[in-house]
Amino acid sequence: MIKVSFDSIFKTVLKAVGVLMLLLLAGIFVTLVIDSLPAMKAAGFAFFTGTTWDPVFKEYGSLVFLVGTLLTSFLALAISLPFSLAIAIFLGEYFRSGLVSSFLKSAIELMAGIPSVIFGMWGLFVLVPLVRQVEMQFGVAPYGIGILTASLILAVMIIPYSASISSDVVNLVPADLKEAALSLGATRYEMIKKVVLPSARSGIFAGVLLSLGRAIGETMAVTMVIGNANILPTSIFSPANTMASIIANEFAEATDAVYISCLIEVGLLLMMVTLVISMIGRYIMHRMKI
Amino acid sequence: MKKALLTVIALVAALAAAMLPGARAEAKELLGAGATFPFPYYSKLFDTYNQEKGVKVNYQAIGSGGGIQQLKAKTVDFGGTDDFMKDKEMAEAGAPILHIPTCLGAVVITYNVPGDPAIKLTPSLIVDIFLGRIEKWNDKRILDVNPGAQLPDMNIATVHRSDGSGTTAIFSDYLSTVSAEWKERVGAGKSLNWPNGLGAKGNPGVAGLVKQVPGAIGYVELIYAVQNKMPYADVKNKSGVFIKPSMKSVTAAAGVAIPDDTRVSIVNTAAKDGYPISGFTWLVFYKEQNYAGRSKEKATDLANLMGWILHEGQQLAEGLDYAPLPAEAVKKAEAILKSATYDGASIVQ
Numbered sequence: 001m002i003k004v005s006f007d008s009i010f011k012t013v014l015k016a017v018g019v020l021m022l023l024l025l026a027g028i029f030v031t032l033v034i035d036s037l038p039a040m041k042a043a044g045f046a047f048f049t050g051t052t053w054d055p056v057f058k059e060y061g062s063l064v065f066l067v068g069t070l071l072t073s074f075l076a077l078a079i080s081l082p083f084s085l086a087i088a089i090f091l092g093e094y095f096r097s098g099l100v101s102s103f104l105k106s107a108i109e110l111m112a113g114i115p116s117v118i119f120g121m122w123g124l125f126v127l128v129p130l131v132r133q134v135e136m137q138f139g140v141a142p143y144g145i146g147i148l149t150a151s152l153i154l155a156v157m158i159i160p161y162s163a164s165i166s167s168d169v170v171n172l173v174p175a176d177l178k179e180a181a182l183s184l185g186a187t188r189y190e191m192i193k194k195v196v197l198p199s200a201r202s203g204i205f206a207g208v209l210l211s212l213g214r215a216i217g218e219t220m221a222v223t224m225v226i227g228n229a230n231i232l233p234t235s236i237f238s239p240a241n242t243m244a245s246i247i248a249n250e251f252a253e254a255t256d257a258v259y260i261s262c263l264i265e266v267g268l269l270l271m272m273v274t275l276v277i278s279m280i281g282r283y284i285m286h287r288m289k290i
Numbered sequence: 291m292k293k294a295l296l297t298v299i300a301l302v303a304a305l306a307a308a309m310l311p312g313a314r315a316e317a318k319e320l321l322g323a324g325a326t327f328p329f330p331y332y333s334k335l336f337d338t339y340n341q342e343k344g345v346k347v348n349y350q351a352i353g354s355g356g357g358i359q360q361l362k363a364k365t366v367d368f369g370g371t372d373d374f375m376k377d378k379e380m381a382e383a384g385a386p387i388l389h390i391p392t393c394l395g396a397v398v399i400t401y402n403v404p405g406d407p408a409i410k411l412t413p414s415l416i417v418d419i420f421l422g423r424i425e426k427w428n429d430k431r432i433l434d435v436n437p438g439a440q441l442p443d444m445n446i447a448t449v450h451r452s453d454g455s456g457t458t459a460i461f462s463d464y465l466s467t468v469s470a471e472w473k474e475r476v477g478a479g480k481s482l483n484w485p486n487g488l489g490a491k492g493n494p495g496v497a498g499l500v501k502q503v504p505g506a507i508g509y510v511e512l513i514y515a516v517q518n519k520m521p522y523a524d525v526k527n528k529s530g531v532f533i534k535p536s537m538k539s540v541t542a543a544a545g546v547a548i549p550d551d552t553r554v555s556i557v558n559t560a561a562k563d564g565y566p567i568s569g570f571t572w573l574v575f576y577k578e579q580n581y582a583g584r585s586k587e588k589a590t591d592l593a594n595l596m597g598w599i600l601h602e603g604q605q606l607a608e609g610l611d612y613a614p615l616p617a618e619a620v621k622k623a624e625a626i627l628k629s630a631t632y633d634g635a636s637i638v639q
Contacts, residue, residue, distance in 0.1 A: 005623075052483060053483060054478065054482075054483035055454075055479055055480075055483070056477035056478065056481075056482055057477060057480070057483070058480040058482065059483075079427070095366045116379070124498060124499075124502065125502075128502055129502070132503075141445065141447070142504075143447060143488060143503055143633075144502065144503065145488060145499070223452065223491055224491065224495070227488045227489060228452030228488065228489025228490065228491075229484070229487065229488060229489060230483065230484070231486075239488050239489075241452075245452075245596075249452045249453040249481075249491060250354055250453065250454045250481050250490075251356060252353040252453065252454060252483065253353045253354060253356075253453065253454025253455060253456075253480045254355060254454060254481075255355040255358060255359070255379070260372060269312040277488075
């Protein structure tokens with residue numbers, strides 16, 4: 001009797017927590033929509049297509065920030081992918097246990113725990129001078145900060161996420177599949193390429209998606225190295241700005257009601273972008289599962 | 291939503307303060323929030339005041355905009371702001387608000403030119419550099435003002451604040467005052483639509499970026515530049531004199547006619563020895579102190595604190611590199627303080 005009632009209590013608690021999470025998400029969404037109504041009224045559709053962000057003359061267009069966010073995030077993803085894939089295969093296939101593997105694993109976990117402001121500092125003092133050297137080679141304005149630097153920092157920050165999930169997934173590929181491949185005369189490389197990666201790709205993609213979410217929302221490290229210029233970028237060396245960074249920068253000192261509302265609408269846009277990307281991701285993941 | 295958020299922050303801060311050991315209900319405490327620029331000065335002030343008078347002042351440096359919001363939401367006893375409240379904001383506050391100036395701040399133009407030459411700048415040079423019209427350090431117009439200076443053939447990269455700030459407000463107020471074109475194209479405010487250049491967060495961010503990028507020029511608070519031993523330019527004032535930014539020249543900048551409510555911008559000052567990119571920073575509070583169930587004791591505590599800042603407090607300013615108020619401003623501020631009331635009766639005589 002007691003066991004049954006405990007079970008049902010446990011189930012109710014779980015349900016309540018689940019519903020609470022949904023309510024929380026819905027609550028955030030509704031609050032964002034309500035608080036951005038004045039901005040929608042004032043700026044209308046031009047909010048999404050405008051490239052001028054001018055709090056003085058009250059012109060608010062957020063396209064620059066949308067472009068900045070997408071550009072830095074996807075570039076970071078592209079840079080990080082080879083590294084996280086290599087780590088995943090290394091840990092999931094070649095060194096599944098032992099000193100090297102546990103050392104590398106804890107190093108990756110440690111990296112995931114480093115506060116983003118530290119990455120920003122490191123970027124500003126180590127990466128920026130290096131990027132400046134590269135920029136001088138290319139003959140562009142040698143600021144050292146801009147989209148490329150921000151993407152590099154983001155890539156380093158998201159590698160732990162995609163690498164740890166991917167290596168777990170690679171680890172989970174059934175041994176009989178791999179043995180079957182080897183018994184047919186495949187080399188280890190062929191086995192990884194033809195068996196391990198295809199059967200793990202959906203999980204690897206999930207890890208990539210999680211890391212992309214992190215890249216889109218990252219604020220502090222990006223704001224320190226992106227240059228915060230509210231101008232459409234012309235190259236990957238240009239300074240730019242992201243949605244998260246404009247909110248963090250201007251929210252504290254915004255006093256005008258429409259101005260605050262516009263910043264909240266940027267937040268709403270950020271939430272929608274994350275939502276859309278995760279939905280597309282889920283669709284692709286679904287298609288991948290054969 | 292912002293108001294709600296700020297209220298939550300203030301409540302958490304108040305709760306945290308209330309839970310500190312020894313803080314009982316009868317312990318005297320005042321709550322303030324606002325400008326970050328004078329925060330080091332205020333910390334020292336309030337700490338000394340607590341030791342001398344036994345009144346604890348809890349000041350949260352959340353930014354000028356936040357401070358005014360908090361005051362309007364009546365969650366703090368006073369706000370702090372680098373940018374005086376405009377008539378429209380005053381009207382929105384619901385009841386008359388008083389401004390008490392506490393000290394002066396200045397914005398200096400710092401640069402990173404190889405060899406750290408001393409550089410002088412005129413208002414039109416500053417405007418054209420930040421509009422992106424002067425692109426090289428060895429531009430003829432810069433050389434004309436700085437004869438004999440070793441200026442390299444190097445691109446100028448302008449650095450500005452990316453976060454909304456009182457520093458940007460004073461700097462852009464100055465540029466709008468000296469240039470009609472700036473006023474029309476960019477304007478004045480805490481956040482601007484900068485025509486070019488790089489943005490960095492906070493004084494440390496701008497300073498860091500200027501140090502990092504050769505050929506960079508940016509603006510920071512005088513105190514920040516002094517304490518970090520950064521080079522900064524002399525600026526030509528309205529009287530045609532090149533002024534080195536210093537506590538003395540900043541205090542001198544306020545040596546002009548000040549209106550009775552002290553809400554005045556002193557950029558491009560007419561004072562002969564005054565540094566032109568200077569401004570007051572204020573504490574703001576409601577004129578009628580009997581609101582939201584406040585006790586008369588609390589109102590008296592607040593008035594006493596303001597009076598103390600105007601006199602004893604000023605001596606602490608200089609030790610911390612903040613420019614103290616000139617005598618005239620103190621006199622005006624005293625009159626403002628006397629106008630504060632509780633139930634219609636003056637609090638201080």
